[in-house]
Each structure stands twice: as C-alpha cells, then as structure tokens.
Amino acid sequence: MSSLLEQLIDAFRVLPGVGQKSAQRMAYHVLEREREGGLRLSQALAEAVEKVGHCVRCRDFSETEVCATCASASRDAHLLCAVESPADRLAIEQATGYRGLYFVLQGRLSPLDGIGPRELGLDILGARLAEGEVQELIIATNPTVEGEATAHYLSQLARGHGVKPSRLAHGLPLGGELEYVDRGTLSHAFGSRAEIRD
Amino acid sequence: MSSLLEQLIDAFRVLPGVGQKSAQRMAYHVLEREREGGLRLSQALAEAVEKVGHCVRCRDFSETEVCATCASASRDAHLLCAVESPADRLAIEQATGYRGLYFVLQGRLSPLDGIGPRELGLDILGARLAEGEVQELIIATNPTVEGEATAHYLSQLARGHGVKPSRLAHGLPLGGELEYVDRGTLSHAFGSRAEIRD
Known part of the structure; x- marks a missing residue:
C-alpha cells in the first residue's frame, strides 16, 4: 500500500469513533470519489486549527477576541x-x-x-x-x-x-449526554427551568 | 458560531457515514483535544489527494507509476x-x-x-x-x-x-450461526457440500 495512503488512514484515526476500518473507508472514499472535498476538508482543518481560539467573555470557540454572540447588541445580557x-x-x-x-x-x-x-x-x-x-x-x-x-x-x-x-427542568434522561438529546425534550427542559431554592 | 467552525463541520460531511451530528462532534473534538492531530490530518489529506494516483499495472492506488506490489520481485507473477x-x-x-x-x-x-x-x-x-x-x-x-x-x-x-x-469459494462464513445465514448462502453451501475424507 502507498505510504501516503497509510499516513492518511492513520491520520483519520484521530477523529472520535473512528477505528482502523472506518479510517480505511474514509481514505478510500476521499481518493476514489471526493478528492475535491478532501482538499476542502484539509484547508478547513488547517484554518480552523490555526485561527479558532476562545472568546475572552464566554470561553466558546471564536475567531475573534470576543465572539459574535457576546458582541451582539440584540442578546439579553x-x-x-x-x-x-x-x-x-x-x-x-x-x-x-x-x-x-x-x-x-x-x-x-x-x-x-x-x-x-x-x-x-x-x-x-x-x-x-x-x-x-x-x-x-x-x-x-x-x-x-x-x-x-x-x-x-x-x-x-x-x-x-x-x-x-x-x-434546566428534569425531563432530561438521567445519565444521558445533553448534546444528544432530541430537540423537543431539550426545548421543553429549557423552558421549564426552575429556580434553585435552599 | 465561528464561521471557520461552520466550514469545518460542513467539510467533515464529505466523509462516508458522517452526518451533521458526527461532523459537529469531529470538529469540536479536533479543536478541543486534537489540534495537532487535526493538522496532521490536514497535511495527510492534501498530500494524498495531490500525489496518490493509480498504478499503471494493477490500477490500485499508488504514489509511483508502478506500485510497490507490482514492482516487487518476491511476488508470484x-x-x-x-x-x-x-x-x-x-x-x-x-x-x-x-x-x-x-x-x-x-x-x-x-x-x-x-x-x-x-x-x-x-x-x-x-x-x-x-x-x-x-x-x-x-x-x-x-x-x-x-x-x-x-x-x-x-x-x-x-x-x-x-x-x-x-x-473464491462460497459457503457458510466461519464462526457464523447456521440459523442466521441467509437462504441463498445456505442453499448454495448445502448444494456444494464436500465429502469429508480422512
């Protein structure tokens, strides 16, 4: 096998949930059918890694010192x-x-x-x-x-x-990860947030 | 959200089996924990897309005109x-x-x-x-x-x-359960049964 191909397969394994088989599939897919998309991904990765830092106000990812949300006048502070x-x-x-x-x-x-x-x-x-x-x-x-x-x-x-x-209201499934909850549940829980009392 | 981050998430969707959620997860994972690995992946992608072509003998991926396998003297031609x-x-x-x-x-x-x-x-x-x-x-x-x-x-x-x-021989996969093998395979394997010799 081409050593550049081996390097590419190896490099894909840095992604979460990607093992040897998936990495092979990704590398072959890019080379067979998506060379342009592969280049776009390469550039997007390099740019994001180099330029995306953290907002000094909210610590979210941001390309600027203060992110767009924190800088927005239309958000309720x-x-x-x-x-x-x-x-x-x-x-x-x-x-x-x-x-x-x-x-x-x-x-x-x-x-x-x-x-x-x-x-x-x-x-x-x-x-x-x-x-x-x-x-x-x-x-x-x-x-x-x-x-x-x-x-x-x-x-x-x-x-x-x-x-x-x-x-947030406890409609969230216990032990679950917030990132993967369906939108309806998340929206409901967000709307039903309750004040914390002693 | 940072537009470079949006671009990165979008670019990840070029990979097979990667939808919006997985693409988000990959982008955040790289930025949070694997910036170095992300850069390696960026470089490996760019190099492979640019330099990996096809072997003129066997049409497999190769960086050289004739791939290492085809050029090897130790393979049986x-x-x-x-x-x-x-x-x-x-x-x-x-x-x-x-x-x-x-x-x-x-x-x-x-x-x-x-x-x-x-x-x-x-x-x-x-x-x-x-x-x-x-x-x-x-x-x-x-x-x-x-x-x-x-x-x-x-x-x-x-x-x-x-x-x-x-x-290649067709038949039951090793380690498989006969009960769960599809009918076509089972029928073929039954019809092509081989005599057991001492």
Whole structure:
C-alpha cells in the first residue's frame, strides 16, 4: 500500500469513533470519489486549527477576541447560561428560542482529574456575575453526577453575587449526554427551568 | 458560531457515514483535544489527494507509476487476483497468505450506470493476460448480482487467453450461526457440500 495512503488512514484515526476500518473507508472514499472535498476538508482543518481560539467573555470557540454572540447588541445580557461544552451551547441555541448569553465551562468539576473551579474559568464567571448586569444564571450542565456537582457549585457562586440560579427542568434522561438529546425534550427542559431554592 | 467552525463541520460531511451530528462532534473534538492531530490530518489529506494516483499495472492506488506490489520481485507473477476495489485488495492482503499479484477493477460491470469493460480497465487486463505470464486469474469480485456478472465476464476473458479462471469459494462464513445465514448462502453451501475424507 502507498505510504501516503497509510499516513492518511492513520491520520483519520484521530477523529472520535473512528477505528482502523472506518479510517480505511474514509481514505478510500476521499481518493476514489471526493478528492475535491478532501482538499476542502484539509484547508478547513488547517484554518480552523490555526485561527479558532476562545472568546475572552464566554470561553466558546471564536475567531475573534470576543465572539459574535457576546458582541451582539440584540442578546439579553441579564440572562447567562452556563454549559459544559461548545457542543452543548450549540444544541441549546439550535433547539430553543433563548436570546441571552452563554458561559462555556469547557468541562465539569472533577477533582480526581485535577479539574477545579480555576480550570472551568469560574474566576472569570465570578467577576462577570459581580459586574451586576446578570440577573439569572441558567445552569445547563449535564444531568450526570459531575454535572450536578458543578451545578451545585455554580448555584452557590450565583447566590454569593445576588444572582438567581436556575436549572434546566428534569425531563432530561438521567445519565444521558445533553448534546444528544432530541430537540423537543431539550426545548421543553429549557423552558421549564426552575429556580434553585435552599 | 465561528464561521471557520461552520466550514469545518460542513467539510467533515464529505466523509462516508458522517452526518451533521458526527461532523459537529469531529470538529469540536479536533479543536478541543486534537489540534495537532487535526493538522496532521490536514497535511495527510492534501498530500494524498495531490500525489496518490493509480498504478499503471494493477490500477490500485499508488504514489509511483508502478506500485510497490507490482514492482516487487518476491511476488508470484503467475497468479493474478481481480478485485473490485482497493479496500477488497487490502482485505485479501491482510487476511490471506497470498503472494501473487492483483488487478483492481475500481468498480463492477453495471451497464445501467454506464460502467462497461473499458471503465474497469479490462482492455489493460486483457493485454496483461495476453503477455502469457499469468497462469491463473483468481476472481474475487463480491458475491452480488453485479459482482457475479463481472466474474462471468472475467472468466470468459481469461479462458480466451488460455488462462485458468478461479473464483473464491462460497459457503457458510466461519464462526457464523447456521440459523442466521441467509437462504441463498445456505442453499448454495448445502448444494456444494464436500465429502469429508480422512
């Protein structure tokens, strides 16, 4: 087999859920039928890896210092929604009519893996809440053990700054991943978020 | 969402079996955890698309005019195995101890799709058989209707040049459950049963 082809198959295995067989199939597919698409993918990868960083306000992926959502004048700055990942943020944006802002934790509290408040940018979030503009912190971490622990921590943080914390309604299947929930369920849960009381 | 990110997600959809959700997952995975691997993939794609062509002898993918297998002195040039695709060739190479050469059809006869003998390079194959070195043409097309039609055509071609055609054995897959084998296979395997000898 051509060594460039071997390198390509090997390189495809970096993608999630792609093993040897799928990688072979992808490489052959590109070379047999999609050389143009392959080049486009090559360029898109190089550009994105080089230019996509994080928004300094919300920590979501962004090509600019402040992302388009954070910079938008038409979003409601009184509402802030904390999510674990950019994919979760996208899922909420696509499924609901939410017009507030986001904060992307890029993870969840997991002391055993060395992921504490600092790694999740909670110092930035605390400063943001202290500014006084945010009135409600919508906590949309995943309904997993670590996600719930993170939600608890965030609700305490919000209360400490006089901000009302709320949590997505539990219509979400327990143990599931927010990114893969169907839109109807996600939209319903988002709409039924409840204030967290002591 | 960042437009470079949107472009990347869109570009991933060129891969086989990758829809919107998987493409999102791949893009986020690369940006979150595998930027280096993403760059490697970008380079491997660009290089392979640019430099991998087809071997003039066997029509398999190759960076050189004649591929390493065809150029190898240690392969048995009396045996030629015809397969539909580079993936099939690789499967045989990995699974068997075959030491002969290959011919990759890059398809199968399908008159309705405009794929005839010329598209499969059967003129090249005919010239190859006419050289007189090949003694057996092992026909390893898929056991589908079109694959069988192609096999029939190839066996006629081989006989016309005084070359012995052979076909991969059909029957029960090893490790399979007889109860779950499809009727065609079971019927064929039953009809082609072989006597057990000591």
